[in-house]
Amino acid sequence: MGRPPCCEKAGVKKGPWTPEEDLVLVSYVQEHGPGNWRAVPTNTGLMRCSKSCRLRWTNYLRPGIKRGNFSVKEEKLIIHLQALLGNRWAAIASYLPDRTDNDIKNYWNTHLKKKLATMGADGAGAGGAEARSGRAAAPKGQWERRLQTDIHTARQALREALSLDPVKLPPAKTEPLPQPAPAQPSQAAYASSAENIARLLEGWMRPGTGSAGTKAPSGSRSSASAVSGGEGASASHSGTARTPEGSTGTSKAEDAGPMPAFSMLESWLLDDGMGHGDAGLMGVPLADPCEFF
DNA sequence: AACAGTACCAACCGCACTCTT
DNA sequence: TAAGAGTGCGGTTGGTACTGT
Numbered sequence: 542m543g544r545p546p547c548c549e550k551a552g553v554k555k556g557p558w559t560p561e562e563d564l565v566l567v568s569y570v571q572e573h574g575p576g577n578w579r580a581v582p583t584n585t586g587l588m589r590c591s592k593s594c595r596l597r598w599t600n601y602l603r604p605g606i607k608r609g610n611f612s613v614k615e616e617k618l619i620i621h622l623q624a625l626l627g628n629r630w631a632a633i634a635s636y637l638p639d640r641t642d643n644d645i646k647n648y649w650n651t652h653l654k655k656k657l658a659t660m661g662a663d664g665a666g667a668g669g670a671e672a673r674s675g676r677a678a679a680p681k682g683q684w685e686r687r688l689q690t691d692i693h694t695a696r697q698a699l700r701e702a703l704s705l706d707p708v709k710l711p712p713a714k715t716e717p718l719p720q721p722a723p724a725q726p727s728q729a730a731y732a733s734s735a736e737n738i739a740r741l742l743e744g745w746m747r748p749g750t751g752s753a754g755t756k757a758p759s760g761s762r763s764s765a766s767a768v769s770g771g772e773g774a775s776a777s778h779s780g781t782a783r784t785p786e787g788s789t790g791t792s793k794a795e796d797a798g799p800m801p802a803f804s805m806l807e808s809w810l811l812d813d814g815m816g817h818g819d820a821g822l823m824g825v826p827l828a829d830p831c832e833f834f
Numbered sequence: 835a836a837c838a839g840t841a842c843c844a845a846c847c848g849c850a851c852t853c854t855t
Numbered sequence: 856t857a858a859g860a861g862t863g864c865g866g867t868t869g870g871t872a873c874t875g876t
Contacts, residue, residue, distance in 0.1 A: 579861065596845070631864055647843055
């Protein structure tokens with residue numbers, strides 16, 4: 542359709558959000574609820590485009606967001622789901638209700654891809670290219686349904702990739718995916734936005750951290766690292782600089798790459814946490830992941 | 835101490851989809 | 856039914872902190 546960008550207007554501010562802007566946005570959303578983002582800049586006086594407001598809310602200010610420190614279980618779940626769903630970060634995020642798709646995407650691109658690469662797999666699971674093309678080929682509402690019908694295919698591909706008993710698969714019944722957690726917090730949950738405000742103010746006011754001033758705590762390393770702690774410390778991977786092709790983004794071709802030996806990955810993925818019906822997996826109603834195979 | 839390279843993450847961009855008129 | 860508006864999503868980038876030399 543070629544619509545013009547929503548932020549084309551002159552005077553629209555870009556870049557990191559300031560705590561003041563965060564406060565304005567949070568208080569507005571607390572009062573009116575998320576949605577009708579178009580009206581947010583108008584009603585709040587924020588010099589941000591609606592899109593930016595929505596993104597800021599969903600990725601940072603929304604109540605219940607957990608930041609930093611992905612647990613091993615979360616890692617495995619992400620890897621598992623990525624293999625099944627491909628780079629459908631929003632879908633993957635729906636299984637980790639306290640993580641944002643952006644967070645998961647970043648974590649995947651900065652940590653897990655490298656981790657899997659060192660383990661002998663690039664994590665580009667069977668779902669990758671196919672899933673992506675599926676989205677392109679079918680309307681969104683349909684790909685969810687299609688996903689259900691294709692889940693057997695994806696499962697089989699993953700199973701084969703992991704060399705796990707490729708023969709005895711159940712018939713391709715179209716069972717539903719494990720139920721994603723409700724994506725949005727209840728109305729009551731908005732109250733806990735105060736927690737987010739407190740958190741950001743805490744980061745804002747923390748003396749001597751980061752460059753302060755112009756850069757909001759959101760964007761600042763200081764606040765992030767304050768929360769994430771050791772997460773970023775996993776600097777064991779001999780990272781490579783961002784390259785045009787191998788940039789943090791995942792190219793489709795890359796995702797569709799061949800699957801090398803999986804022995805290490807396999808054992809890692811299937812060991813204790815994932816393999817034994819760890820039912821309480823972050824409250825995610827995901828059945829024993831082995832059922833996927 | 836200064837510099838260069840690397841890692842990380844928040845935010846932007848643009849396409850695709852859904853909803854409304 | 857078509858067109859436009861609003862929203863969601865995934866890929867990509869810019870900027871800053873960290874680490875090594």
